[in-house]
Amino acid sequence: MAVETPNTPVDIDAWEAFCDELKSAGQQIIRPETPADDVSRAEGWRYLTRLTRIALDMFMECSDRDFPSFYRPSHETAKIGADNPDNYYLRAEINGQHDYKISGTRGTVAYLGFIAIAGGYEEKDGNMRSISAIDTHTGLEVNEDGTIDVILSQTPKPGNWLKTTADTLAVLVRETYLDRKTETFADLKITRLDASSNKPAALSGQKLKTDLAKTAAFVKGTATLFADWAEGFKAFPNTLPPADQAYCQKLGGDPNIYYYHGYFNLAEDEVLLIELDELPSCDNWNFQLNNYWMESLEYRYVQIHVNKHTAVYRDDGGVSIVVAAKDPQCPNWLDTTGHTEGTMAFRWIGADRIVHPHCRVLKSSELSHLIAK
Known part of the structure; x- marks a missing residue:
């Protein structure tokens, strides 16, 4: 067997493993207790495609923790775990070893909350643990011009501070409307404060392989987790x-x-x-x-x-x-x-x-x- 080095191109086995794992996720749609009517079954297959789109953003497109960006992990056409129709969700992938700053306009949403999280549905235990939270209910400070700034770090900072830990890997934002027709959501960006480079590194074969594996694991893990929940509720x-x-x-x-x-x-x-x-x-x-x-x-x-x-x-x-x-x-x-x-x-x-x-x-x-x- 050939020994892989950092410069060895990724072989087709990584792609085939990704496809096989996605294929196995389909077993969650045909579990014995799941509805077999045409609408529910069709929505089940569509659900897997939606989870795949979310996971590709999470692990492929927005996974550079040195140059993080907000993306929508749940929205009108991609939904997870009783997603709230009153929420505008944002998420950014980060590295708890570093410091970050979130800044932007507060908007007029009734509730704005930030949660630092560790773990994910792609892991064996399926946990996406809440590390800390700061929100408008508990005193998020807003600047006089209607903007906000939140610092993410392991050590305390003045103003709005969201505590992170070494294993923190993302920040999740919930913007909750009372009336979507009249309220304005917060417009936010995130940057790493101690970045050592001004441009992202080139994509390596090893990172691609890892990210493909995490993408497929997320789809299967998420589908399994919430199929288990639904089975329990059904009783x-x-x-x-x-x-x-x-x-x-x-x-x-x-x-x-x-x-x-x-x-x-x-x-x-x-x-x-x-x-x-x-x-x-x-x-x-x-x-x-x-x-x-x-x-x-x-x-x-x-x-x-x-x-x-x-x-x-x-x-x-x-x-x-x-x-x-x-x-x-x-x-x-x-x-x-x-x-x-x-x-x-x-x-x-x-x-x-x-x-x-x-x-x-x-x-x-x-x-x-x-x-x-």
């Missing part, structure tokens, strides 16, 4: 139990968010009624519908989620949300977009206390007696 249909909050933090969750995850499974003549009898003070709350693969449904064109700003409230201050295949002619209807089953999520963001939502399944004909039109 308790049409409920919204609190998630394991500590586990959510191990997967990159925001410490200011309290998460719920569930599974809906409705007959043609059934609706799911979700009720909150009181609303605590909070930066935001929202509820959303996802497909089986934990991708948010098509929120660009269909009402599949509701939040603090868009909800219609009851006279008593509570809120009732209706999940149904057909318009029941009542406030806060969310369209299942042809899915008879799928996953769902509820969040409190920066809430001063936690109030649990409660759910019940009704016949469509019963709904008019309970919800004011």
Whole structure:
């Protein structure tokens, strides 16, 4: 066998290994418990292509930690793990051994948060651990001209400081809207402060090989992780139990968010009624519908989620949300977009206390007696 040296060109085996690993990820779509209807199966195959696009950005296009750049790790056509339709996500790959600066305009989004993370879904344990966080809820400082500066380093810095560790490998940004039509997202850039060169190094064969392997591992690891989640939710249909909050933090969750995850499974003549009898003070709350693969449904064109700003409230201050295949002619209807089953999520963001939502399944004909039109 030939011995590889740093200048040995990468052989086709690296490409074939990449393709084989992507191929094996397809087994997650045909697991025995997954829906086999045409829509869910088609979305499952599309999901793998979307995960591949995300992973190629993460490990191939934006992986130079000396010259980091923000990219969108989840958006309208690439979705992971109950992605929030109210969020504009950004991510940059960094090296915790070095210092970085994030700067730009604050924008008008209701909530802006930065999280330093270590690990990833491509690793064997599947953890994307939250190292530290700074956000508008906990006192992110904004300059008089509406700009912000955040320093990322292992040692404390004045002003906005995001602590990193030696194993920190990325920073994740959540920009949360109340109303996408009227709010402006933060416009941010990131630079390494102690860079030793003014231009990126040429791509080496060894780096390409490593990055291809990580790309495929991310696709398979992410598909497996959230297929496992969906399988667990399926055991308790049409409920919204609190998630394991500590586990959510191990997967990159925001410490200011309290998460719920569930599974809906409705007959043609059934609706799911979700009720909150009181609303605590909070930066935001929202509820959303996802497909089986934990991708948010098509929120660009269909009402599949509701939040603090868009909800219609009851006279008593509570809120009732209706999940149904057909318009029941009542406030806060969310369209299942042809899915008879799928996953769902509820969040409190920066809430001063936690109030649990409660759910019940009704016949469509019963709904008019309970919800004011």
